[in-house]
Amino acid sequence: MQDVDRLAGSVDAEQSKVRVYPKLRRVLPVKFTGQAKEYFKIWIVNLFLSIITLTIYSAWAKVRTRRYFYANTSIDGQALDYLANPVKILKGHLIVGFLFIAYSISGQFNAWVSGGFILFFYLILPFLIYKSIRFYTHNSAYRGIRFDFDGTLWESYQLYLLAPILIPLTLGLYFPYWVHLQKRWFFENTAFGSTFNDFEGKPGMFYKTYFLAILQVFTMVMFFILIAGLTAYFSGGGLASFKSGVPDSQVFFKIGMIMGFLGYILLLMGTAIVQQYVFARITNYCWHQSCMKLEVMGSLNEFASAAGKDVSAVGDAATDFFDFDIGL
Amino acid sequence: MQIKGTYFDGKSAKAHDAVLCADETCVQVKDAKGRPFDDIDDLLPSMSVAPKLGSTRRVIRFEGGRQFETPDFDGVKNLEDRFGLNRAFTFVGFLEARWYAVLLCFAGLVAFVTLAVTWGLPQFAKIVAFKLPPTAMDKVSRDALALFDKRVFKPSDLSEIEKTKIRKVFLQLTRETGKDRAFSLQFRKSKTIGANAFALPSGVIIITDDLVKTSQDIRELKGVLVHEISHITHRHAVRSVIQNTGVVLLISLLAGDVSSITSLAASIPTLLLESGYSRRFEIEADAAVGLYFLNKGWPLKFYEDILIRIVKDPAQPGHSDIFSTHPDLKERIERLKTYSVSAE
Numbered sequence: 001m002q003d004v005d006r007l008a009g010s011v012d013a014e015q016s017k018v019r020v021y022p023k024l025r026r027v028l029p030v031k032f033t034g035q036a037k038e039y040f041k042i043w044i045v046n047l048f049l050s051i052i053t054l055t056i057y058s059a060w061a062k063v064r065t066r067r068y069f070y071a072n073t074s075i076d077g078q079a080l081d082y083l084a085n086p087v088k089i090l091k092g093h094l095i096v097g098f099l100f101i102a103y104s105i106s107g108q109f110n111a112w113v114s115g116g117f118i119l120f121f122y123l124i125l126p127f128l129i130y131k132s133i134r135f136y137t138h139n140s141a142y143r144g145i146r147f148d149f150d151g152t153l154w155e156s157y158q159l160y161l162l163a164p165i166l167i168p169l170t171l172g173l174y175f176p177y178w179v180h181l182q183k184r185w186f187f188e189n190t191a192f193g194s195t196f197n198d199f200e201g202k203p204g205m206f207y208k209t210y211f212l213a214i215l216q217v218f219t220m221v222m223f224f225i226l227i228a229g230l231t232a233y234f235s236g237g238g239l240a241s242f243k244s245g246v247p248d249s250q251v252f253f254k255i256g257m258i259m260g261f262l263g264y265i266l267l268l269m270g271t272a273i274v275q276q277y278v279f280a281r282i283t284n285y286c287w288h289q290s291c292m293k294l295e296v297m298g299s300l301n302e303f304a305s306a307a308g309k310d311v312s313a314v315g316d317a318a319t320d321f322f323d324f325d326i327g328l
Numbered sequence: 329m330q331i332k333g334t335y336f337d338g339k340s341a342k343a344h345d346a347v348l349c350a351d352e353t354c355v356q357v358k359d360a361k362g363r364p365f366d367d368i369d370d371l372l373p374s375m376s377v378a379p380k381l382g383s384t385r386r387v388i389r390f391e392g393g394r395q396f397e398t399p400d401f402d403g404v405k406n407l408e409d410r411f412g413l414n415r416a417f418t419f420v421g422f423l424e425a426r427w428y429a430v431l432l433c434f435a436g437l438v439a440f441v442t443l444a445v446t447w448g449l450p451q452f453a454k455i456v457a458f459k460l461p462p463t464a465m466d467k468v469s470r471d472a473l474a475l476f477d478k479r480v481f482k483p484s485d486l487s488e489i490e491k492t493k494i495r496k497v498f499l500q501l502t503r504e505t506g507k508d509r510a511f512s513l514q515f516r517k518s519k520t521i522g523a524n525a526f527a528l529p530s531g532v533i534i535i536t537d538d539l540v541k542t543s544q545d546i547r548e549l550k551g552v553l554v555h556e557i558s559h560i561t562h563r564h565a566v567r568s569v570i571q572n573t574g575v576v577l578l579i580s581l582l583a584g585d586v587s588s589i590t591s592l593a594a595s596i597p598t599l600l601l602e603s604g605y606s607r608r609f610e611i612e613a614d615a616a617v618g619l620y621f622l623n624k625g626w627p628l629k630f631y632e633d634i635l636i637r638i639v640k641d642p643a644q645p646g647h648s649d650i651f652s653t654h655p656d657l658k659e660r661i662e663r664l665k666t667y668s669v670s671a672e
Contacts, residue, residue, distance in 0.1 A: 038382045041430045045423045047582070048433035052440055055581060064381060071384035078334070078343060081387060081395075104573040111471075143343060144336030144395050 034072035042068060055097070059090035070140065083146070084139040122161070130156035137190055151189035159185055329410075331403035335365060338393025348388070348396050350407055357396050365394070377408060379417030382424070444578065445601060450608070453570035457563040462509045462531075465565055469530035473514075476534075484515035484537050491515055494535070497546065501553050505620065507561050513553075515540075523638045527556040529565035542637050551617050551631030558616035564609040568602075575601045607656065614660055618667030628664050635660065 046061035063086045070080035103117040130153050137149040159181060166174045335346035335357050346365070349356045354370040374391035386404040388396045398404065408414050423429040484491070495513055502511045511531045518524075523538035533556045535549075543549050559565070575598055621628050639657055 041424045041427070042382065044430050044437075045420060045433050048437045048440075049420070051437055051581065058581075064379075067378070068381055068384065071381060071387075078397075079385065083389075101573070101577070104576060105569065141393075143341040144338045144393050145341050146393070 029075075031074045032072055033074065034069060039068060055093065056090065059086040059093055062086070062089055066136075075142070078143050081141045082136075082139055083141055084135070126156040126160035127153065129160055133186065142192065145192060148191040149186075149189055150191055151185055155185060329403065329406055331398050331400050331407070333396050333398030333400065335359070335396050336394065337365060338395070346396060348398070348403075348407075350410065352410075357390075357394075377404065377413050379414045380404075380421045441578065441582070445575070449571055449574040449578075450567070450605070453567040453574065454563075456570055457566040460563075460566060462563075465529035465569075469528035469532060472528060473532060473534075477516075480518050480520060481516040481534075482518065484517050486515055486537055486540060490540065494540065494549065497550060498533070498553055501550060502557060505554055505561070505616065506557050509560070511557065511560070525552050525556050527559040527565075529560060529563070531560055533557065533560075539634075539638070543634055545630055547621075547626050547630040548634040551621065552634060554617045554620045555613045555631075558613045559609065562609075562612060562616075564613070568605060568609065571605050572598075572602050607659075610656075611660065611663055614664055615667075618664055622667050628667055632661050632664060 042064065046057075046064060050056075050058040050061050063082060063084050066082040066084070070082045073080050099117075103114060103121075106113040106117060130151065133151070134149045137147045140147045163178055163181065167178060329350050331348040331350075333346060333348060335344040336342070337344070344365070345360050347358050349358060350372075353372070355372040355375055356364045356369065357371060358364050371390045371394075376389045378387040378389065380386065380401070385397050385399045386401060388398075388404070388407075390396075408418065423433060494515075498511070498513045509531050511533065514532055514534045515537065516534055517537040521536060521538075523542045524536050525539055526534045528534070533553065535552070539552065540549070543552075579598055617631050618628065621631065635657060
């Protein structure tokens with residue numbers, strides 16, 4: 001690990017460096033103790049409360065979910081913790097929700113305005129991602145010491161505004177490498193207290209994973225083409241026309257017959273999706289956690305906290321609202 | 329009371345064995361030797377007990393990043409009770425712990441969503457739509473007409489005399505049933521569309537040559553025009569926009585994120601809901617026709633006839649039994665019957 005040089009031995013005049021006395025190198029596994037059944041219950045109650053409070057509760061639900069996963073992740077006998085204040089997340093949610101509603105409505109009335117919104121969104125996305133990573137890393141803690149993220153806003157713009165241009169230019173070949181860059185940016189700039197991080201992943205791994213994923217997706221696509229054909233059938237309409245029943249009703253009749261069959265499939269899919277979503281979250285997390293190990297020089301006790309800073313939450317809410325997977 | 333656990337001082341990552349002592353007025357965290365950490369006598373003012381979460385260890389936080397963790401659930405529960413903390417989240421935890429509560433929540437969720445979709449959202453859309461100025465969708469209407477004229481419509485073949493006659497009828501109808509705006513009747517011809525009529529939210533109503541030609545009585549045309557006018561006066565287009573936006577938001581909320589709305593799995597319920605809404609608007613417009621005919625004492629047969637004739641229009645593929653292949657039409661005719669029955 002390159003940062004060993006920074007850690008071992010010397011005392012630095014700057015406050016942010018830490019002195020560690022080299023001891024035995026230990027490998028500590030990351031353990032995950034969460035259970036799908038337990039999480040499923042939490043998830044349903046979260047969904048219920050979020051909906052009946054018209055999404056106000058979703059800020060608390062978010063924190064609860066993160067806390068659950070963190071609290072069930074332990075290293076060397078101690079678990080992680082998520083310290084975010086839900087009220088801040090709520091504010092972020094409200095801002096983003098308002099913007100989204102404005103965008104949706106404007107889109108129906110005036111195509112130019114909605115185009116403007118989309119452009120605005122692309123320009124602001126790297127900022128939101130940056131703020132989001134900073135918020136959720138700063139509010140993640142282990143043994144009472146917070147994490148931090150030291151990437152810069154400019155780096156975020158390079159990574160999320162400029163780099164994606166290369167993806168269509170290389171017909172997608174750049175994509176796994178871009179994911180690698182994202183992970184690298186995240187891990188290299190994540191700090192624990194006053195100690196910095198290093199990232200040793202290689203692009204090759206990413207290419208292999210994505211190839212397998214594409215094979216899976218291909219079979220799914222075949223199935224969805226069938227559904228697409230049917231939904232295209234639905235979109236007859238136009239404006240409120242006098243006989244709007246007519247082109248559609250012939251279709252409705254046919255759909256009626258297929259509905260029974262489709263309804264059965266949807267029911268299967270529905271329960272499967274619900275199960276999958278919940279269990280996937282758990283197993284995905286498990287996979288991440290059990291594949292992660294922590295190499296420690298000396299003892300964990302010597303990590304020290306960094307000077308504190310409060311970080312606003314708009315970014316966190318935004319990327320969750322739009323579900324950009326930028327985290328671990 | 330005393331609770332055993334682990335203490336972190338927020339400055340280093342070291343875990344200390346500790347005991348939390350609480351009585352009526354103060355809370356202290358002591359180390360193995362019985363001394364309060366950092367010599368703080370009372371941590372109560374900055375104490376924040378994180379709510380219970382499944383079977384994860386309890387966490388109590390203090391200022392300066394200090395925290396105390398313990399697997400002693402009973403102990404922390406006593407602490408919460410003593411100081412009256414986390415009552416709301418204790419209830420949430422209760423819901424999460426029992427399967428019957430979870431099932432109730434799920435049922436409640438389904439009920440709420442159903443209510444919102446069938447009543448809440450349409451009500452909201454109605455209220456908002458009437459608060460907006462009637463000109464809200466004028467630009468969209470202009471753009472839509474321009475698009476139709478480019479793709480689908482050709483200029484009408486009807487004679488000026490016929491057009492004038494129908495325009496006079498239309499003017500009278502707008503005076504009787506139109507309320508707060510100006511209307512305009514446009515004639516177009518289209519082979520692909522055949523006999524039909526459209527209403528644009530800006531007040532423009534389009535009627536095709538085939539529809540005029542297929543009508544056998546002026547009352548048939550009047551029925552069609554009243555239907556179209558009512559789409560505009562009831563602000564169906566704006567309400568449709570608001571409702572559809574609401575559906576998108578609702579589904580993305582349920583699915584957990586907005587990007588999923590573009591997935592096919594989410595678009596099916598979306599389209600179903602939107603079609604359902606547009607059916608309701610058609611029925612509402614038909615009701616206006618029913619009332620109008622009732623007031624004039626005309627049999628609704630005239631309106632029904634032209635509806636059926638439109639469906640049977642040679643431009644559309646034909647079917648022998650209209651109602652079995654057009655359940656929508658069947659429903660509309662049946663609802664119209666309630667107006668003619670009361671007339672007799």
